[in-house]
Amino acid sequence: GRQSKFKTEAGKFFVSWIDDLLAKIEENPKRYETPEQKAEIRGEYLRAREVYSKIAEGE
Numbered sequence: 001g002r003q004s005k006f007k008t009e010a011g012k013f014f015v016s017w018i019d020d021l022l023a024k025i026e027e028n029p030k031r032y033e034t035p036e037q038k039a040e041i042r043g044e045y046l047r048a049r050e051v052y053s054k055i056a057e058g059e
Helices: 005-027 035-056
Strands: none
Touching: 005 035
8 A cells, every 4th residue: 555645754854864864974984983883884874774765765
């Protein structure tokens, strides 16, 4: 079935929020103790973005 417009809009909101978080990772590289930590956190955000992108697209 189709999902509600509210759920689709919520998905779009979270995609935008995660995009902002991803940009902040690049703005302040000293925020992370190691490059590995930065990569791990970036990976978590990208996985979350993938989930919310599907919700935003109505999947």
